[in-house]
Amino acid sequence: MRRVxxxxxxxxxxxxxxxxxxxxxxxxxxxxxxSKEVQFAVFLSLKSALVATIxxxxxxxxxxxxxxxxxxxxxxxxxxxxxxxxVLPPLISGFGLLLFFGDTPIxxxxxxxxxVIFTPLGIIVAQFFIAxxxxxxxxxxxxxxxxxxxxxxxxxxxxxxxxxxxxxVLPMARKGILAGAILAWARCMGEFGATLMLAGATxxxxxxLPIAVYLNxxxxxxxxALAISLIMLTIAVLTIASIKIxxxxxxxxxxxx
Amino acid sequence: MLEIxxxxxxxxxxxxxxxxxxINSGEYFIFxxxxxxxxxxxxEIIAGFRKPDFGKIILNxxxxxxxxxxxxxxSICNEYLFPHMNVYDNIAYGIRKKKDKKRKVIELAExxxxxxxxxxxxxxxxxxxxxxxxxARALAVEPEVILLDEPLNSLDRLTHESLMVELRKLNxxxxxxxxxxxxxxxxxxxxxxxxxxxxxxxxxxCEEVEKILKNPKNEFVAKFVGVKNLLDGVIYRKNSSYVLDxxxxxxxxxxxxxxxxxxxxxxxxxxxxxxxxxFVKDNIFEAEVVDIIPLTLSTTQVVLNxxxxxLVAETVKxxxxxxxxxxxxxxxxxxxxxxxxxxx
Numbered sequence: 134m135r136r137v138x139x140x141x142x143x144x145x146x147x148x149x150x151x152x153x154x155x156x157x158x159x160x161x162x163x164x165x166x167x168s169k170e171v172q173f174a175v176f177l178s179l180k181s182a183l184v185a186t187i188x189x190x191x192x193x194x195x196x197x198x199x200x201x202x203x204x205x206x207x208x209x210x211x212x213x214x215x216x217x218x219x220v221l222p223p224l225i226s227g228f229g230l231l232l233f234f235g236d237t238p239i240x241x242x243x244x245x246x247x248x249v250i251f252t253p254l255g256i257i258v259a260q261f262f263i264a265x266x267x268x269x270x271x272x273x274x275x276x277x278x279x280x281x282x283x284x285x286x287x288x289x290x291x292x293x294x295x296x297x298x299x300x301x302v303l304p305m306a307r308k309g310i311l312a313g314a315i316l317a318w319a320r321c322m323g324e325f326g327a328t329l330m331l332a333g334a335t336x337x338x339x340x341x342l343p344i345a346v347y348l349n350x351x352x353x354x355x356x357x358a359l360a361i362s363l364i365m366l367t368i369a370v371l372t373i374a375s376i377k378i379x380x381x382x383x384x385x386x387x388x389x390x
Numbered sequence: 391m392l393e394i395x396x397x398x399x400x401x402x403x404x405x406x407x408x409x410x411x412x413i414n415s416g417e418y419f420i421f422x423x424x425x426x427x428x429x430x431x432x433x434e435i436i437a438g439f440r441k442p443d444f445g446k447i448i449l450n451x452x453x454x455x456x457x458x459x460x461x462x463x464x465s466i467c468n469e470y471l472f473p474h475m476n477v478y479d480n481i482a483y484g485i486r487k488k489k490d491k492k493r494k495v496i497e498l499a500e501x502x503x504x505x506x507x508x509x510x511x512x513x514x515x516x517x518x519x520x521x522x523x524x525x526a527r528a529l530a531v532e533p534e535v536i537l538l539d540e541p542l543n544s545l546d547r548l549t550h551e552s553l554m555v556e557l558r559k560l561n562x563x564x565x566x567x568x569x570x571x572x573x574x575x576x577x578x579x580x581x582x583x584x585x586x587x588x589x590x591x592x593x594x595x596c597e598e599v600e601k602i603l604k605n606p607k608n609e610f611v612a613k614f615v616g617v618k619n620l621l622d623g624v625i626y627r628k629n630s631s632y633v634l635d636x637x638x639x640x641x642x643x644x645x646x647x648x649x650x651x652x653x654x655x656x657x658x659x660x661x662x663x664x665x666x667x668x669f670v671k672d673n674i675f676e677a678e679v680v681d682i683i684p685l686t687l688s689t690t691q692v693v694l695n696x697x698x699x700x701l702v703a704e705t706v707k708x709x710x711x712x713x714x715x716x717x718x719x720x721x722x723x724x725x726x727x728x729x730x731x732x733x734x
Contacts, residue, residue, distance in 0.1 A: 285439045286470045288459040290484030290531055304474045 153362045165360030173337055174345040175364065177253065181341065182321035185260035186268075189317050192261075193268030194310060198302070200269065201276035219266045227259055227330025234331070253339055255332030260321040267317045275309030276302065312380045319372040323365065391415055392436070392535055392567060397445030399435060399591075406431055406591035408445070413584075415450075415534075418561045418568045420578045422614065423588035429571040432588070433537045436569070437466045449534060467528035468539040469520065471512045477523050478508040484531035498526040502556065518549035529560070538570040542577055554580055575615050579603070587611050605729055606653060612731055617653035618702040624649055625730075634728065637699040640673050642728050653729040656691065659703035662722040663713050670724040677701075679719040682710060694723060 165171045200212065218226055234240040234250050249255040279302060287301045288294070303310070325343040332339040334348055342361055349358040392413040399406040406428040413419045421429045434440045436447055438459040446455045454462055471480050481495045499505040502522040507515065515523065521541050528536050541557065542550050558581055561568045572578055578585050579599055586596035587610075595607040606612035609620060623636025625647050634640045636652055662670060680700065681693040690710050692703045703723065715721065 280470070282439075282468075282470050283472065285437075285459060286466060286468065287472070287483065289437055289439075289462075289464075289466050290527070291460050291486060292483075293460060301472060305472075307474075 150366065153359060153366060157359050157363055161356045161360055162363070165357055168357065170337065170340070170345065171357065171361060171364075174340050174342050174361065177256070177339075178322055178341040181253065181256045181260060182318050182324075185257045185264055185321045186314055186318040188257070188261050189264040189268045190310070190314055193265045193313075193317075194272055194303075196265075197269045197273035198276055198298070201273045202281065215266055215269055217266075218262055219270065223259075223263055223324065223326030224330060225326075226262055227327030230255075230259060230262060230327065230331045250331065251333040251335065251339065253332065256328050256339055256341060259327035259331045260324045263324050263327055264317040264321050267320055268313050271313030271316060272306065272310050275306045275313070278309075279305050308380050312376050315372055315376055315379070319369065322368055391450060392569075393446075393448040394432075394436070395446045395448060397432075397435060397442045397447065399431060399440070399442045401428060401431060401591060404428070404590045406435075408432065408593060411586065411593065411596065413535075413567060413569060415567055416561075416565050418558070418570070418581055418583045420582035420585045421569070421571045421588050422573070422575055422578045422585050424573055427588050428591040429588055430539055433466065433539055433569070433571055436535070437464055437537055438462055439466075463531075463534040464537060465528040465531050465533040465535075466537045466539065467524045467541055469524065471520060471523055471527070473512050475512070476508070477504065477510050477512070477515070480512065480523055481508075481526045481530050483527060494530060495526075498530055501560070502526050516549075518545050518553060521545065521553060525557075525560070529564075529566070533566060535567040535569060538568065540572055541570065542572065542574070550577075557581060579615075587614055603655070603729075604727075606731060608731060609651065609653075612653040612729065616655060617729065618656045618704075619654040619659075620731075621652050621654070621699070622649070623652055638675060638696060638725075640725055640728060642730070644730055646730065651731045653731055654701065654725060655727065655729070656702050656704035658725065658727040659694070659701055660724045660726055661692065661703060661705055661709065661713070661715075662724055663709065667722075670726075673725040675723055675725070677721050677723045679715055679717055679721060681717060682715065694721075696723065 196215070200208070200215070205211075231250065232240075234244050244250060247254060249258045283301055283305065284297045287297045292300070322341075323343055324341070325347070328339070328341060328344060329347070334340070334344045336348060340348065342365055346358045346361050346365075349355075349361070394408045394411040394413075396410070397406070397408045403426075421432065423429050431440065435442050438454070438457065442455065446453055448454065449463065454464075465484065472483065475483070477499075478495055481498055482491050485491050485494055495508070496505065499508055502525060504519060504522045504526065507519060507523070512520070512523070525538070525541060528538075538557075542553055545553065554577060557568070557570070560566075561581075570581065582599055584596065584598050585602055587594045587602070589610055595602055595611045602611065602615055606615055606617060612620065621636040623634050625632055625634050625642065625644060627633075627647060632642050632644050632647070634642045634650070634652060660666065660670065662674070675696045677694040677696040679692060680695050683691040683693070684707065685691050685704070688707055689704055690707045692705060692710070692715070694701045694703055701723075713719075713721075
């Protein structure tokens with residue numbers, strides 16, 4: 134009996150995939166791949182997602198370690214704050230970022246040096262804001278699964294705290310961190326709401342893959358939207374496959390959101 | 391010398407408390423106790439993994455209670471081998487000088503018989519091989535004190551024996567103080583210069599092995615070190631000697647009079663045969679064999695009924711076969727030694 138629900142949902146996923154794939158002919162694909170707009174969107178998405186993911190790792194990994202290992206007053210509060218961007222609709226996050234950079238003294242000060250509003254830089258900021266909590270969540274769970282005794286033993290053998298982090302904790306967590314990074318990167322590739330608000334949807338300027346789908350559907354260019362959707366579907370499949378290969382499973386920590 | 395002075399630590403179910411314990415340089419010292427008695431916590435306090443609530447740890451006159459973990463000359467040997475490194479890198483981890491690394495790792499690996507495992511990943515090693523790697527890794531830093539947390543645990547009998555012999559040798563060949571934690575009293579008797587028996591966070595008795603075996607301070611210690619027969623009795627003076635009446639009347643070497651609890655080790659109840667009858671003169675009784683239970687390949691436990699008192703004796707298996715003993719056999723026994731556990 135329970136299997137009925139499973140079958141129902143599997144069928145639903147398959148029909149979504151088929152609806153996209155069955156409407157595409159090889160000529161649509163070749164045309165799309167040759168179009169300047171699609172090429173621009175693919176490279177912009179790849180670039181911005183990569184940069185945002187690297188930044189998310191630089192900030193997220195040490196944060197995750199701190200949250201996993203130390204206890205301090207208000208930790209619960211800090212925890213909830215870190216989780217907030219995961220639960221908050223990205224559109225609202227983006228709106229908040231827009232208001233911050235455009236309408237607050239600190240934001241305006243920053244904007245006078247690096248302008249992020251309605252620029253490609255805004256894409257990276259928006260993606261970073263959405264991806265970092267993901268990195269923190271996954272990597273933190275990985276760190277929490279590493280017995281702190283390994284670190285104590287390393288220190289017992291003369292290692293400093295920093296050495297310990299770099300040659301014990303990080304290598305032991307490498308698979309989990311890599312999986313977290315891939316998930317965060319996939320999130321960045323698909324980021325739409327926050328990007329739309331902060332970077333805008335300017336054709337050939339802040340046009341990432343999801344924005345390209347949005348722009349083309351709104352002007353009725355269904356074929357191009359379909360081709361880009363197929364590209365994104367392929368990326369999603371590759372993401373799942375690479376995580377399966379790296380960690381032998383999709384359950385990296387407890388991922389919510 | 392390592393001194394543990396007035397150390398107290400609140401644990402979940404009881405307090406760990408060591409008032410004054412001195413462990414000499416180069417000594418092989420064993421903490422013996424059941425699991426959950428606080429032994430590992432005590433090791434971790436010595437290593438600096440945990441801070442005591444009160445008290446001091448002093449190493450060679452220097453108070454190291456608050457010294458960082460990585461500056462103490464105390465290394466710990468436990469099951470936490472680094473899983474992402476091979477055997478070589480594990481052993482080499484604590485060696486600071488680059489040019490010494492290779493020579494020292496190979497030297498230690500040869501000493502412990504693991505030189506053929508250096509390229510292996512940790513998860514491909516057997517339990518015994520892991521323990522050897524852990525010992526080598528801890529020795530690599532040339533510590534003043536090495537702390538061994540159940541180093542012979544979960545090993546098969548053969549590996550257990552050979553590693554035990556090697557630990558003894560390592561202790562004799564280095565100036566390192568060995569502090570070893572175990573629940574296995576055979577291990578403790580075989581290795582230790584001194585044993586501290588620990589129960590619910592407190593040291594019940596701390597003495598040389600022979601002394602503990604001969605004079606266990608209380609019933610817990612007596613049972614822990616293998617005394618199987620515990621009896622109540624009274625000691626009184628008769629002429630120039632002392633007699634213990636515990637259902638059986640025994641002559642004992644003591645100058646104590648009054649109510650006592652006594653322990654008789656199973657190997658101190660000798661079954662008299664034609665070969666050894668010339669050597670026994672004292673404390674001889676008639677007994678009936680109630681049960682015969684094999685313990686190991688070579689030793690056997692014999693349950694005896696001696697004038698209504700049930701005693702457990704231990705003897706070699708060959709003797710049982712030679713004398714043709716079975717349930718119901720009548721034998722003569724001699725009780726060669728009695729430990730007096732004074733009423734506490």
